[in-house]
Amino acid sequence: MTVNKNCIIRLSKYKNALAKLKALGFVKVFSDNLADAAGVASSLVRKDFSIFGITGNKKGGYLVDELIEKVNDILGKNDIQKVVIAGAGNIGSALMKYAGFEKEGLKVSAVFDSDPSKTDKNGPVPILPIDSMKDYIKQNKIRIGIICVPDVSASGVFDIMVSSGIKGVLNFAPVSLKTQEDIIVENVNLVGELESLIYFVNASKKMK
């Protein structure tokens, strides 16, 4: 019924699949094809589309070009989306240079770190002192932030981001950020993901 996170993640998968189909010269695509690509039922694909008013042809499926355009529009792919990263450690530095972001129009505008020795104003992506983050976010009207700082610093950094105008946060620190008002927080819990994987692998081993 309503748009939820999974729905947008699916749109992103449809988009990836459509790009590949287009490259192969496909003109039309059926909900069944996209369902396979995303690993869901075809009725869900059609439902996703109906939420956004995307319609196909009763017989001939959907036109690839048209679909790409509409999905890109929904996902904001027609604009470059600027984000800032807090923390120039392993994860933060990796995301700063991550080709997957750039390819998708996700531009890391600046990285901030509390360690002054990491400052590098002239790199392709500037690394700046954390003290300057608030002003930077305000001046550049950034709305998306990525938190890659250690556990203990995360909620402090989060508060600064929120007070600077950030509206959405991708959080890699394994702490739950108490989210007031209309701020959206997505958590990427890498340790948790691995722990879960390990649990199920060990559990299935025991069953045998």
Added chain:
Amino acid sequence: MTVNKNCIIRLSKYKNALAKLKALGFVKVFSDNLADAAGVASSLVRKDFSIFGITGNKKGGYLVDELIEKVNDILGKNDIQKVVIAGAGNIGSALMKYAGFEKEGLKVSAVFDSDPSKTDKNGPVPILPIDSMKDYIKQNKIRIGIICVPDVSASGVFDIMVSSGIKGVLNFAPVSLKTQEDIIVENVNLVGELESLIYFVNASKKMK
């Protein structure tokens, strides 16, 4: 009823909260406290525990020390868990050095890359040619693999991992790996997460 991924992620969160409580000198903890920490209802905390046969006291909650021990046991924290990484690019290299893994007993045993110039047999974590991955996994009986290779190489690397004995895969490539048999795949879709964040931030902006 049955153990699912969310349940294990919650156990991981309980574990983190319990470590902090213990450091503060707490002896007892109530399901309500852990519910707050994990952002769920207290009845779910009690249900999670009941699945694993963890019982408390009708009046006095749970003993912190006892709980830590039991949760650690469930999550396999009493053993060092070895993993391999395929791909020594930005993400792979970051995870190789990621302190969050080491702290939790997750040991990156080796990293593999197709680029011979990245080979480094003598580092704290060896970086080896991708051709040697299969033998390495077999010889060291590794069961968990992390895929950080580009999109197009992902399914090939996945097949090698599976044929070498890997049972669980954490996949950072934005492609769906067709998982046969009893192999568990967890996807970390960084671009998708950001796209979803951007969508909802933009959507809430429009509402105003």
Added chain:
DNA sequence: TAGATTGTTAATCGATTAACAATC
């Protein structure tokens, strides 16, 4: 037309929450 696909509604499934008896 016959066959196939969309768009939408109803059914299902699973996870979380609420409620409450048991009991310390």
Added chain:
DNA sequence: TAGATTGTTAATCGATTAACAATC
């Protein structure tokens, strides 16, 4: 005892799937 918390069952909620009429 009275009050509070556990352990468990029933209710709720939300997302996905199945089914099917409409129709090209």
